Amino acid sequence: MVSERLTVSQINRYLKFLISGDPKLKTVYVVGEITDFRRNARSGHCYFALKDSESVIRAVMFAGTAQYLRFEPENGMNVLVRAAVTVYERDGSYQLNVNDLVPYGVGAQAVAIEQLKRKLLAEGIFDEAHKKPLPKLPQTIAVITSKNGAALQDILNILGRRMPQVTVLLYAVSVQGENCPTDVAAALKDISLHRRADEVIIARGGGSQEDLKFFNDARIAYAVYDCPIPVISAVGHETDVTICDFAADLRAPTPSAAAELAGSVADETAQRMRQLTSLARRALQQKYTAAQERLFRYALPSIQRALDDRVRLLSQREDVACNYAQRIMAEKFRGRQQKLESLCARAEAVNPFSVLRRGYAVIGDEQGKTLRSVTEFVPGQTVNVRLQDGKIKLQVPETEEL
Template identity: 35%
Template sequence: MQTSDPLQPQLPQRDVISVSQLNRRARQLLETHMALLWVEGEISNFARPSSGHWYFTLKDANAQVKCAMFRNRNQRVRNVPQQGQQVLLRARVSLYEGRGDYQLIVEHMEDAGEGALQRAFEALKAQLHQEGLFDPAYKKPLPALPEHIGVITSPTGAAIRDILHVLARRFPSIPVSIFPVAVQGAEAAGQIVKALHNANQQSSCDLLIVGRGGGSLEDLWPFNEEIVARAIFDSRIPVISAVGHEVDITISDYVADVRAPTPSAAAEVCTPNGQEMLQQFYGYEALLEDSMARRLSRAQERLTAFSSRLQHPRQRLQAQAQHLDNLEIRLRQNIQRMLQQQGQQLRGLTAHHDSLNPKKALAQHQKQLSYLEQRLKTGIQHQLKTARQALGKSSALLDSVSPLNILQRGYTVTTDNKGQVIRSSEALQTGDTIVTRLAKGSVESTVTKTGV
């Protein structure tokens, strides 16, 4: 048993950790004390293994850092990054414990600068143009007077205020439905597509305005998204695109049925001027009143003329009564004359009928019928007797020449399996089946040999 030397100085207790523990503490320290960062740099050493994760180095002129972007995040990136591409990353700082490598875990990636957005804009524009989404043949006409307008925009932006102000000034009786959406940011495109789908599902609107106020290219980018362009193209309801200011052009403007330079202009385009229409109605009202006055004046003149020619009803009734009496007298006379004529015809027909009494003719016909019946019976009996005699002679003759009688004397008749009489051995071959008819019964044989 060892004992400590009281003269030997005591060493402090050591807190020893493993390399794994060190790296774990370093990782936890980095991830806990450093929030999400935006980092810009150039991609190099890009690797894309079968797992679907991305590994690369982000560098600038003086330094570099390793990066990892896992599959559930990189699936949201529109295009796979290229070697040397300048990108902007949103990432959190971490450490790969296995090698002790300091690295960035990337949550979001985009091409750095507006130049990248412009290139993406031109690429999508060319693609959709080639597919025919900009073809004027697919543009739907706007209704002359919309019955219900739908507006897809931010409910708190200046665009909706401008649109409602113009609609209230030009034609306030048209109902307006607002489909609230975000008009910038990552969620905006999906909300715009959903609003277009809902508006088409409800089918209450016959015109849609999609848009927002002005902003940078990045602010307006949701209206350059492919999903938004295809949703506008697929809409059964006509769509007006009103995005930004007059100088701003988006993919939505190309695909929409009508492009308005501003949201206020969209409200102008889709509605008639209510004051002008009201003035037209006042003019039509004056014309209608003048036309009705002229028609009433002509009707009054015709009424006066008819009144002067109008006869008192008593006079017309007396004339009609006299005419009715004359018709009654003539009817009675005609009925009397017709009855006399019909009586004379009836008496003549009765006399003629008596002269043609059928009893005498019937007795003669019955006598003749009895005579003919007797002759028919006699003739039938004679014919039957003659036929029986002829039948007996024919039967005797048939028996005398019947081959069956020949069979009774020991002769036979041979046929093939089809019933054809065989008259020569040349008609047979070895293996054929033949049938021999005897006086009583028949015999079936197989040919084993033939000869002349």
Template identity: 45%
Template sequence: MSQALLTVTQVNRFLKSLIEGDGRLGDIMITGELSNFTGQHRSGHMYFSLKDDRSVIRAVMFSSAVSRLRFRPADGMKVIIRGRVSVYEASGQYQLYVEDMQPDGIGALAMAFEQLKARLTAEGLFDPDRKRPLPPYPQRIGVVTSPTGAAVRDILQITARRWPLAEIVFCPVLVQGESASAQITAAVQALNRARACDVMIVGRGGGSMEDLWAFNDEALARAVAASEIPVVSAVGHETDFTICDFAADLRAPTPSAAAELCTPDRDTELDRLLAYHRYFQDKGLGTVQDLRQRVDLLLRDSPLNRPGDYTLARRARLEELSARLEAQGREQMNTRRQTLALLSGKLDAMSPLKVLSRGYSVVYHGGKAVRDLTGLPAGEEVTLQVETGRRQAKLV
């Protein structure tokens, strides 16, 4: 009997049918350590190996299953995997096709939380220097939470009791489920774009880690950290912590506590105002009394109470100033007279009339003084100026 000749493809296909036909390998749970993990491929798939101390098996996790992961796998991580065993015909290798993966020893959500927290902490997203103070007297308080939960009722009641001047700007969102984190993120961003409030409360009431998971979203954490409006995170109860708590400017243990942290107490502020009023009133009355005493003292010592003394003193002062002014005037007059006499003597000494008094004369011809006679012919008439007057004469 001749033996059948098989192709490689036929052999691989036959082995694949044998393995897939065994129901025990169609849905198995297997534990081991991840190795040869190459990260997420651009197609969205993950390729790695699963090993223990004796053996290793190759594995693949397609993008549809990867999208359901709550944490980031890494080499050396112990995991529990659910999947099926089959043969990849092209290479003839049998491998594990992974449908679900959970950390071994810690829940997937807890690991995802710690991984995201560590990564954002390393980026500095939670640094205390980034935190902004809350406004002391907010006029508008933004509230991002479920419209049907107890959180919004508690916030409204406490705000109305403590600080009724504040207006509540409410953004109703889902706080649980697949679309919750996207809605919460969009509400935070919308309040910022509109500058709709002075401070913002983001939160919900208590629940399991799965119920609160929307507040562990990376996009929400980044939106809260980037918010120009101070954000108070109030998720769950005092023992619950979320990524949103670390990204916010302030964490409140409950939504009720958040409302108290965001609002001053009206009665306390009123008491403070009354104390200030009493202080300034007492201070003002004391100042008025002090000024009144000073005015009384000035009036008692004022010359207005003795007008005669005031008039006599001012008259004596006026007479003294008048005498000094008169003396200065006489002294200046004498000085001016002496200066005038001196200048008059000098002017008189230089006068032509003074020269004529000593026997000299001045000859005029044509109205002008003659300095040289050579230009005048004999018989020419001239005028002689002497001390006592003028006479006509002829040259000979």
């Protein structure tokens, strides 16, 4: 008896019918190692195979599902897939139509972070040569954090105590949630564009890995790298490390430590300035002492000799001036004396008493009138006769004219 003849298509179609109709094969969980992975650049579909030590099975993840992957699948990666077993009728092969894919033994988030780290490291985002030193004396510090978080208050308290002269510029952002990477990157770009600060602190308090995962974002890493102003990253606690920390110029274990670090360079600068001031003061004191010694040793004798010479010269000039003044005074005195003698002689010549001394007398009546003519006398009249050394009274016996 001859069996029913079947075409290849009929067999493949039948197998597809059997497999697709088996409820056990509609949803299966398969563990295996990825091999031959490729992503179609045009369609976005992912094609690969899963293998273990004995077998291999083909798999496909269509673009509509693949777009939600939180990491990039790689060859050699052990994964757990949720899939349906289907038959590709044209080739007569069966495969896994993958609906979900996660790393096996390691979380998808951790894998995604490690992949992003490797990518950014290869691009030079974490290069030490790119790290910028903190400014010595910052005038303005921009703080990117939540306006309601404890991190902001910790930073303000420490900066207010250690650097009260510094202006703090707050950029209030979401520090968790889907908006966090966009907000932080936008704040950094604004600070970079307008050069609003001398230093930047990105801060967030502690939390779970789920809370901190938004700082493991390439957008933040690129914005930190492109910022021309030094950035301190202080996300989470000391044991929490994010991609933002790797990209930053300096990592602080906590927001409080970030504020301390922001002021540490200023403290070092101030200390250095105090040391330099002290050294300069001592150097000046030494120079002053040495100059003083040289002055007493060399300059003062010269100055003393110069002063002595000057005193002698002034003394000589004084003697000359005194002699000249004495001559002038003597000449003036002699001239005045001669003039006085001449005046005295003239006065003496007209002085009536000098006439009396030569033997003459002045006669006057009893009323004191001087009698100058014989006609003014009356016989029997009493007259006063003024001599050189006194007066006498006489009575006129008679008069006689000449």
